Amino acid sequence: MSESNRDLSPGRGVIEERSGSLKVWCLVLIAAYMLFHGLMIPDRRYDTDEFEHMHAAWCVAQGLAPYEDFFEHHTPWMYFCAAPVVKLFAPERGICAAEWMLHTARGMSWFLTCAAIGLMVWIGKRWRDTLTGCVAGLLLLGIPIYMDKAFEVRPDAPALVLWLLCLGMVLSGVSGASRSRRRRWMALAGVCWGAAMMFTQKMLFAAPGLVFGLAWWAWAARPTSGRGERLKDLLVFGVGCLMPGVLTLLSFAVVGAADEFIYRNFTMNMDWAVRIPPDRYVEMLCRQSWPVLLLGWIGVLTVLSGVWNGEGRDWFGEIVFWSLAGLVAGLWIIPVAMRQYYMMLLPLAAFFAARGLMFVGGLLPARLRGVVLLIGIVVLQYQPVRHLPDVLGRSNEGQLEDLRFVFENSGPDELVMDGWRGMGVFRPHAFYYYFLHPEIRAMVPPDEWSEFIGRLESGDITPKLVVMDENLRAMGGGFDEFLKENYRWDAGHKMYVKER
Numbered sequence: 001m002s003e004s005n006r007d008l009s010p011g012r013g014v015i016e017e018r019s020g021s022l023k024v025w026c027l028v029l030i031a032a033y034m035l036f037h038g039l040m041i042p043d044r045r046y047d048t049d050e051f052e053h054m055h056a057a058w059c060v061a062q063g064l065a066p067y068e069d070f071f072e073h074h075t076p077w078m079y080f081c082a083a084p085v086v087k088l089f090a091p092e093r094g095i096c097a098a099e100w101m102l103h104t105a106r107g108m109s110w111f112l113t114c115a116a117i118g119l120m121v122w123i124g125k126r127w128r129d130t131l132t133g134c135v136a137g138l139l140l141l142g143i144p145i146y147m148d149k150a151f152e153v154r155p156d157a158p159a160l161v162l163w164l165l166c167l168g169m170v171l172s173g174v175s176g177a178s179r180s181r182r183r184r185w186m187a188l189a190g191v192c193w194g195a196a197m198m199f200t201q202k203m204l205f206a207a208p209g210l211v212f213g214l215a216w217w218a219w220a221a222r223p224t225s226g227r228g229e230r231l232k233d234l235l236v237f238g239v240g241c242l243m244p245g246v247l248t249l250l251s252f253a254v255v256g257a258a259d260e261f262i263y264r265n266f267t268m269n270m271d272w273a274v275r276i277p278p279d280r281y282v283e284m285l286c287r288q289s290w291p292v293l294l295l296g297w298i299g300v301l302t303v304l305s306g307v308w309n310g311e312g313r314d315w316f317g318e319i320v321f322w323s324l325a326g327l328v329a330g331l332w333i334i335p336v337a338m339r340q341y342y343m344m345l346l347p348l349a350a351f352f353a354a355r356g357l358m359f360v361g362g363l364l365p366a367r368l369r370g371v372v373l374l375i376g377i378v379v380l381q382y383q384p385v386r387h388l389p390d391v392l393g394r395s396n397e398g399q400l401e402d403l404r405f406v407f408e409n410s411g412p413d414e415l416v417m418d419g420w421r422g423m424g425v426f427r428p429h430a431f432y433y434y435f436l437h438p439e440i441r442a443m444v445p446p447d448e449w450s451e452f453i454g455r456l457e458s459g460d461i462t463p464k465l466v467v468m469d470e471n472l473r474a475m476g477g478g479f480d481e482f483l484k485e486n487y488r489w490d491a492g493h494k495m496y497v498k499e500r
Contacts, residue, residue, distance in 0.1 A: 034117070052422065068255075142292075299357075
């Protein structure tokens with residue numbers, strides 16, 4: 001281990017000597033959580049975001065272009081990556097194919113979560129030791145906010161894997177590698193960060209802290225004679241960051257959609273009409289996971305102590321700290337910070353929490369350390385285990401019944417109008433904005449909705465089904481009245497059906 005990453009925690013050697021059983025317990029608990037969530041794949045209620053992302057992937061599989069042919073405000077790599085799998089399953093054929101597609105997509109998210117936890121263990125091992133990595137992975141997996149979102153079909157899952165790969169390569173770069181190897185690691189780290197941003201632009205909020213931490217390392221690390229080379233490493237990292245985005249932008253420019261790509265993904269998202277403060281989920285995180293956050297603060301202090309007392313700078317720890325600080329600040333900058341945003345920052349908090357737990361363990365008498373740490377790890381599972389019944393209680397039975405109704409009453413090429421229930425996931429959409437939750441409704445230009453109503457009334461657009469909800473009703477413009485006059489209402493499924 002390099003001098004910059006040596007551990008100053010009291011009693012560290014004793015903990016390492018007795019860590020075998022602790023690692024086994026952590027891995028057993030991790031495996032139990034993963035098995036539980038794997039078994040829940042077919043039955044757990046779908047978040048409507050999952051239908052949104054699957055519909056976008058289905059549209060790409062049908063040959064439609066994001067932003068031009070249908071509305072999206074997420075960067076597109078998930079849809080491009082998922083489209084071949086969707087095309088293979090052809091979920092528009094029937095309910096069985098649709099269910100298998102949804103299960104497979106969730107299985108892919110489950111696999112990506114396994115990869116993320118594995119990367120947590122790997123990074124923790126290379127940063128401190130294997131036990132720290134195991135504890136970090138277990139603590140992350142037990143945070144309810146993370147638990148709720150990590151296994152859903154959303155671009156944040158692959159983005160998190162790439163984000164952790166980026167951090168792992170940064171660790172390799174700042175931990176005493178030779179000049180050529182360091183530059184290679186930094187280039188790869190930049191590419192991973194840029195690729196993560198092409199899955200979700202939320203990664204932008206990690207950039208200020210990450211770049212600041214790397215710049216401070218490049219300038220202040222010893223020996224000072226290597227400062228120029230380290231600054232070149234930072235430049236290489238920046239070039240790597242830009243490559244995925246530039247290539248993606250060029251691919252859209254070729255088809256004349258570069259302006260739409262930039263507007264829908266960046267300009268529009270920063271000019272969001274509806275702003276929701278982060279108070280609700282911050283309060284939820286503090287209430288559900290305060291022991292982990294407290295340990296995280298202790299871990300942060302152990303990293304910063306190297307800055308204050310000058311005894312061996314933990315440069316990777318400092319870079320992770322500044323990245324975490326940038327992501328936390330983003331909670332008050334991003335217009336709407338939903339729970340999936342926390343997927344990028346909670347792994348960093350878990351690293352510090354694991355280090356904090358190891359530090360506290362090192363303060364205990366030698367004969368008690370192993371037992372007390374094991375008890376502490378088990379006690380920290382109280383809130384995660386308590387949250388599991390909430391997951392069990394969210395059944396998707398009703399959603400699948402409604403989806404079955406859609407397949408029974410519409411053909412693969414017939415239009416389905418949806419608000420925000422997602423039942424048109426594997427059917428062509430009737431309106432450009434194919435999901436209309438409150439934030440999107442506030443952004444829809446009134447003239448576009450008026451034009452759509454006019455095309456409905458003229459028969460130019462004829463949805464076979466309208467999946468009604470409060471979002472469609474809130475659009476107004478005579479839409480509800482038109483449906484009542486021209487469609488049959490099915491009260492059981494809350495849908496309007498156009499008779500053949």
